[in-house]
Amino acid sequence: MKDLISSKRLNFNEIDLIFWLADHYRKTRNSTFTFDNKCKILTTLFYEPSTRTSASFQSAMLSLGGSIIPINEVNYSSVSKGETLEDTIRTIGCYSDIIALRHPDEDSSERAVAVSSVPIINAGSGAGEHPTQALLDLYTIKQRFGKINGLTVTFFGDNKYSRTVASLANLLEKYNVRINWVGHPSLSPPKVIGEIDGVYEHLDKSLADTDVVYVTRAQVERHPSSVGREKTHFPTSFLEYAKEDMIIMHPFPRVDELSVEVDKDPRAWYFKQIQNGLYIRKAILTILLIGFEECYTNYSSTMKGFL
Amino acid sequence: MKDLISSKRLNFNEIDLIFWLADHYRKTRNSTFTFDNKCKILTTLFYEPSTRTSASFQSAMLSLGGSIIPINEVNYSSVSKGETLEDTIRTIGCYSDIIALRHPDEDSSERAVAVSSVPIINAGSGAGEHPTQALLDLYTIKQRFGKINGLTVTFFGDNKYSRTVASLANLLEKYNVRINWVGHPSLSPPKVIGEIDGVYEHLDKSLADTDVVYVTRAQVERHPSSVGREKTHFPTSFLEYAKEDMIIMHPFPRVDELSVEVDKDPRAWYFKQIQNGLYIRKAILTILLIGFEECYTNYSSTMKGFL
Amino acid sequence: MKDLISSKRLNFNEIDLIFWLADHYRKTRNSTFTFDNKCKILTTLFYEPSTRTSASFQSAMLSLGGSIIPINEVNYSSVSKGETLEDTIRTIGCYSDIIALRHPDEDSSERAVAVSSVPIINAGSGAGEHPTQALLDLYTIKQRFGKINGLTVTFFGDNKYSRTVASLANLLEKYNVRINWVGHPSLSPPKVIGEIDGVYEHLDKSLADTDVVYVTRAQVERHPSSVGREKTHFPTSFLEYAKEDMIIMHPFPRVDELSVEVDKDPRAWYFKQIQNGLYIRKAILTILLIGFEECYTNYSSTMKGFL
Numbered sequence: 001m002k003d004l005i006s007s008k009r010l011n012f013n014e015i016d017l018i019f020w021l022a023d024h025y026r027k028t029r030n031s032t033f034t035f036d037n038k039c040k041i042l043t044t045l046f047y048e049p050s051t052r053t054s055a056s057f058q059s060a061m062l063s064l065g066g067s068i069i070p071i072n073e074v075n076y077s078s079v080s081k082g083e084t085l086e087d088t089i090r091t092i093g094c095y096s097d098i099i100a101l102r103h104p105d106e107d108s109s110e111r112a113v114a115v116s117s118v119p120i121i122n123a124g125s126g127a128g129e130h131p132t133q134a135l136l137d138l139y140t141i142k143q144r145f146g147k148i149n150g151l152t153v154t155f156f157g158d159n160k161y162s163r164t165v166a167s168l169a170n171l172l173e174k175y176n177v178r179i180n181w182v183g184h185p186s187l188s189p190p191k192v193i194g195e196i197d198g199v200y201e202h203l204d205k206s207l208a209d210t211d212v213v214y215v216t217r218a219q220v221e222r223h224p225s226s227v228g229r230e231k232t233h234f235p236t237s238f239l240e241y242a243k244e245d246m247i248i249m250h251p252f253p254r255v256d257e258l259s260v261e262v263d264k265d266p267r268a269w270y271f272k273q274i275q276n277g278l279y280i281r282k283a284i285l286t287i288l289l290i291g292f293e294e295c296y297t298n299y300s301s302t303m304k305g306f307l
Numbered sequence: 308m309k310d311l312i313s314s315k316r317l318n319f320n321e322i323d324l325i326f327w328l329a330d331h332y333r334k335t336r337n338s339t340f341t342f343d344n345k346c347k348i349l350t351t352l353f354y355e356p357s358t359r360t361s362a363s364f365q366s367a368m369l370s371l372g373g374s375i376i377p378i379n380e381v382n383y384s385s386v387s388k389g390e391t392l393e394d395t396i397r398t399i400g401c402y403s404d405i406i407a408l409r410h411p412d413e414d415s416s417e418r419a420v421a422v423s424s425v426p427i428i429n430a431g432s433g434a435g436e437h438p439t440q441a442l443l444d445l446y447t448i449k450q451r452f453g454k455i456n457g458l459t460v461t462f463f464g465d466n467k468y469s470r471t472v473a474s475l476a477n478l479l480e481k482y483n484v485r486i487n488w489v490g491h492p493s494l495s496p497p498k499v500i501g502e503i504d505g506v507y508e509h510l511d512k513s514l515a516d517t518d519v520v521y522v523t524r525a526q527v528e529r530h531p532s533s534v535g536r537e538k539t540h541f542p543t544s545f546l547e548y549a550k551e552d553m554i555i556m557h558p559f560p561r562v563d564e565l566s567v568e569v570d571k572d573p574r575a576w577y578f579k580q581i582q583n584g585l586y587i588r589k590a591i592l593t594i595l596l597i598g599f600e601e602c603y604t605n606y607s608s609t610m611k612g613f614l
Numbered sequence: 615m616k617d618l619i620s621s622k623r624l625n626f627n628e629i630d631l632i633f634w635l636a637d638h639y640r641k642t643r644n645s646t647f648t649f650d651n652k653c654k655i656l657t658t659l660f661y662e663p664s665t666r667t668s669a670s671f672q673s674a675m676l677s678l679g680g681s682i683i684p685i686n687e688v689n690y691s692s693v694s695k696g697e698t699l700e701d702t703i704r705t706i707g708c709y710s711d712i713i714a715l716r717h718p719d720e721d722s723s724e725r726a727v728a729v730s731s732v733p734i735i736n737a738g739s740g741a742g743e744h745p746t747q748a749l750l751d752l753y754t755i756k757q758r759f760g761k762i763n764g765l766t767v768t769f770f771g772d773n774k775y776s777r778t779v780a781s782l783a784n785l786l787e788k789y790n791v792r793i794n795w796v797g798h799p800s801l802s803p804p805k806v807i808g809e810i811d812g813v814y815e816h817l818d819k820s821l822a823d824t825d826v827v828y829v830t831r832a833q834v835e836r837h838p839s840s841v842g843r844e845k846t847h848f849p850t851s852f853l854e855y856a857k858e859d860m861i862i863m864h865p866f867p868r869v870d871e872l873s874v875e876v877d878k879d880p881r882a883w884y885f886k887q888i889q890n891g892l893y894i895r896k897a898i899l900t901i902l903l904i905g906f907e908e909c910y911t912n913y914s915s916t917m918k919g920f921l
Contacts, residue, residue, distance in 0.1 A: 039677045043669065051390075052398050055350065055376050059402035062374040063346045067676040069669050070377065070684065083665075083867035086874075091666050091866065094889045095673035252398065253390035260393075275401045358697075359705050362657065362683050366709035369681040370653045377684060559705065560697035567700075582708045 001292040003120045004284055005109045007131040008170040015171075017296050019139055021283035022276070040066040040289055043096040045088070046123070047103045052252060052274070053123050053133075057100045060281035066289075069096055086115045093117040098288055101125075119288040127161050127222050133251055134167035136280040140273050141212055144247050148172070154180040156203050157216035157232045157257060159189040161223060164251040165216055180207055186227045187218070203234070208241040215250045215258050232257040239265060249273060308599040310427045311591055312416045314438040315477040322478075324603050326446055328590035329583070347373040347596055350403040352395070353430070354410045359559060359581070360430050360440075364407045367588035373596075376403055393422045400424040405595055408432075426595040434468050434529050440558055441474035443587040447580045448519055451554050455479070461487040463510050464523035464539045464564060466496040468530060471558040472523055487514055493534045494525070510541070515548040522557045522565050539564040546572060556580055615906040617734045618898055619723045621745040622784040629785075631910050633753055635897035636890070654903055657683040657710040659702070660737070661717045666866060666888070667737050667747075671714045674895035680903075683710055700729045707731040712902055715739075733902040741775050741836050747865055748781035750894040754887045755826055758861050762786070768794040770817050771830035771846045771871060773803040775837060778865040779830055794821055800841045801832070817848070822855040829864045829872050846871040853879060863887055 001014050042061040044054045050072070058068045071092075085103065089112045092099055100121045101112055106128030112120045124130045142148055153172060159165050159181050169189070172179060180198040181189055188199060200207065218232045234248075236259055247269040250258055254270075262268050287295050308321050349368040351361045357379070365375045378399075392410065396419045399406055407428045408419055413435030419427045431437045449455055460479060466472050466488050476496070479486060487505040488496055495506060507514065525539045541555075543566055554576040557565055561577075569575050594602050615628050656675040658668045664686070672682045685706075699717065703726045706713055714735045715726055720742030726734045738744045756762055767786060773779050773795050783803070786793060794812040795803055802813060814821065832846045848862075850873055861883040864872055868884075876882050901909050 039679065041673055041676055051378060051395060055378065055399060055402045058376045059348055062348055062376070065346065068376075069672045069676070069682075071665060071669065082869040087867060088665060090885060091888050092669060094885075095669045095892060253394060255389040271397060271401075274398050278402060358685060358702060362685065362706060362709045365683045366655055369655055369683070372653065375683075560701060562696040578704060578708075581705050585709060 001287065003109075003113050003116075003122075004131050004288065005113060005120065005122050006129050006170070007134040007167045008129075010131070010135075010171070010174075012174070013296065014292070015135070015138070017287060017292070018135060018280065018283045019142065021286055021295070022139055022279040025279040025282045026276070040098070041069055041096040042066055042098050042100060042285065043069040043071060043092050044100045044123070045092055045102070046072045047101075047108075048124065050102055050124070052277070053102065054100075056274075056277045057121075057123065057281055057285075060278055060285055063278075064282055064285060066097075066285070085111055089116050089120075098285065121284060121288065124163060127163055127219070128166065129170075130163040130167045130251075132277070132281055132284060133164045134171045135284070136273060136276045137164070137168045137214070137249060137251070138171050139280055140249065140269060140276050141247075143272070143276070144269060145211065148175040148177060150176060151211040152178040152180065152209060153212040153214060154182055154203070154207055154210040155189070155214050155216070156182045156234060158187045158218045159183050159216070160187045161219035161227075162216040162251075165189065165214070168214065180210060182207065183232065187232070203238050205241045207238075209243065211243070211246050213238070213242070213246065213248050215248065215254075217250075217253065217255055217257055234258045234262070236261055239267065242267070308594065310416075310420050310423075310429075311438050311595065312420060312427065312429050313436050313477070314441040314474045315436075317438070317442075317478070317481075319481070320603065321599070322442070322445070324594060324599070325442060325587065325590045326449065328593055328602070329446055329586040332586040332589045333583070347405070348376055348403040349373055349405050349407060349592065350376040350378060350399050351407045351430070352399055352409070353379045354408075354415075355431065357409055357431070359584075360409065361407075363581075363584045364428075364430065364588055364592075367585055367592055370585075371589055371592060373404075373592070392418055396423050396427075405592065428591060428595065431470060434470055434526070435473065436477075437470040437474045437558075439584070439588055439591060440471045441478045442591070443580060443584045444471070444475045444521070444556060444558070445478050446587055447556065447576060447583050448554075450579070450583070451576060452518065455482040455484060457483060458518040459485040459487065459516060460519040460521060461489055461510070461514055461517040462496070462521050462523070463489045463541060465494045465525045466490050466523070467494045468526035468534075469523045469558075472496065472521070475521065487517060489514065490539065494539070510545050512548045514545075515550065517549070518553050520545070520549070520553070520555050522555065522561075524557075524560065524562055524564055541565045541569070543568055546574065549574070615901065617723075617727050617730075617736075618745050618902065619727060619734065619736050620743050620784070621748040621781045622743075624745070624749075624785070624788075626788070627910065628906070629749070629752070631901060631906070632749060632894065632897045633756065635900055635909070636753055636893040639893040639896045640890070654680040654712070655683055655710040656680055656712050656714060656899065657685060657706050658714045658737070659706055659716070660686045661715075661722075662738065664716055664738070666891070667716065668714075670888075670891045671735075671737065671895055671899075674892055674899055677892075678896055678899060680711075680899070699725055703730050703734075712899065735898060735902065738777060741777055741833070742780065743784075744777040744781045744865075746891070746895055746898060747778045748785045749898070750887060750890045751778070751782045751828070751863060751865070752785050753894055754863065754883060754890050755861075757886070757890070758883060759825065762789040762791060764790060765825040766792040766794065766823060767826040767828060768796055768817070768821055768824040769803070769828050769830070770796045770848060772801045772832045773797050773830070774801045775833035775841075776830045776865075779803065779828070782828065794824060796821065797846065801846070817852050819855045821852075823857065825857070825860050827852070827856070827860065827862050829862065829868075831864075831867065831869055831871055848872045848876070850875060853881065856881070 098119045100123040102124040104126045106126040109122035182200045182203045250270040405426045407430040409431040413433040416429035489507045557577040712733045714737040716738040718740045720740040723736035796814045796817045864884040
């Protein structure tokens, strides 16, 4: 684990270490972990809009005692002069110790890793992957249920163009989980994602045994003109049928597919997701900057003082 | 004092503490106050353009030993995907310890406070309020005259659409101050602001007894089409009539309403305002991060070493 | 040396000190130099697009233990309200200890220095100068050859509108160097630059004795409509004739004037330039923040512990 490109390639040892470190950061929120070299720099290199994810990475790095170089403004960067992603990565690698990359191309992180001298974290690659989101989603599910195996997870909304759906499904595939896909046929998941357990058009009583409903915004910015935004709306009435201990998740931002009325329901766990994003990203930065082996096999001495 | 939303709601105890801390930071410019928890993070969440105010907040936080997450690029943030202010505040509150918010809506800070888990500082809310500017203005007046009561303050320029005017007038109302409003009738203050002592169309000899002339730029970005920019221009000749110990203030940026010729006049105090902005914002950040009670009642032990 | 405005005005003492500090930072990459006052703030005030240069300055300041205020978004700053450069510099000078300025006007740095209370570094002034780039270029040449005198340097590409060419030529003029200018006649250097040793239209066998080929991108954003972008393309075949120990340089970003095929050639030294940018900028920040005299005459005690 030198980089974090895809949730697909993570193994259980890696997931365990990430979750264990995230637990630590969640429980000792104000603890400051200081890298041996205090001047570690994270560059958030974002070619696509983001508030949440870039702020989350920046907060994680700063609260670990590191520094940040925020590059959010593609129009003002040399990419507007026509530079390739590869050249930009080579450059930024000279000026930082780790890079979080958001880019519209699905193969962007692969291409970055091929030329980079420092670790790359995929912070969203087009309609492809968003592995840190998938990890915080899985972590949130585990926080709620204490396990992953045996659960039923229902994806509702834009299952075709949402990279958060793709990335989380990739992770869930590693577990014994039943998955339901619910949404308009034009937003059905591509076959490559996971094992399709059930495909439905409506989120109704028939799916009342679900443990997790994962709602997504219509990714209109990636839709061909034939797909309409109006097709996604979480039916609040579903909560009457749903189990008492189930949870509703959403990767945010939300637009109008999930009413604020739902916020009051204790089953609404999407604000916990946002908070967990900080802990998961602190864990990932720690592992990639210190080294997986160092963290995993020798943590008692390496991280003494904060564990 | 958990947040700073409006200058109207500040009481004398709060103003005194802010000014006393600002004095400290002004007199010991290079002193570094380190928060107990070094990783405090300020997010500057700016939905409207700003160099001065965002840089001032960032400088204040950095020189207090804290960190910053700068979000200035609304077009690149998830707000462009249609997220509500409330959801953005909830999110950013997970990733920072305090938020400075600039937003075009007058009720934006109120709405933010209603959902925020961390303190909110209003860094400019449409044509409404700009309380940190009002505090630094009042502080500058007090620095010059050693008092507020008994002074005559003349607002000249855009008294209708300028939030700095509104916020300062709200503060001055708490004191025994005579206020003159000077400007084109289309830029007269709305009645809600302060007690109107005198309304004039021209800044001339008849107002020579003023202690402070507060010049403002025509807020053209907020003007209806019927209001013209050309109507505001500080008459340099006024300086011939004005008192020797009066001061000229301006919240900046200036365009052409105040000539650079005036800069040489020792009565030009607008660059002192800019410098004081740093001290006032350091004071406010200190109080909101440590807590007003802690600062006010127990400062000798809480802040020992820097007071 | 209170500011860094132009490579023309640097003397050998200054260049020597900068290179000597850069050597130090290059050889002890992970050493952290902490300013006596830890809260020194660099503002990168960029009115023109940049990834490389702004990230390089930010990385340099952060790895020196300082802090940064990044202002890259001119459209979101008060300059969009019509503020003059002078007023912006006066303001930012209140909020930071040093300013790196990129601006489209050739006289921008001069104007900034005239009103600034803190040191100004010219980070690119229109088609004029880019002295930190020139210094890192010269430093890279010296790293390769151990000397400057006696070398032959061939500028290839846009020798008219490229400020990196102008700035490096200004520096090379101080040495005993033969310069060739190669490119389309419409991109020939203005006469003011250096001593013209040879002007050629094509980079071919006749120039095989060159030690350095300095390739530049067509600065299309500064071209009048009569100049075409297609006129610049490094002929890879030239490498067959070129000396074994020569080097190819490029200030980057590159578009299509320099093929990625060249990257594999050991004579490609442009990635070393990028890396050296960090060390040179750390050196310059150190000198301007600590003071040249202090660094030069008394470094053994001033910088004890890292030298």
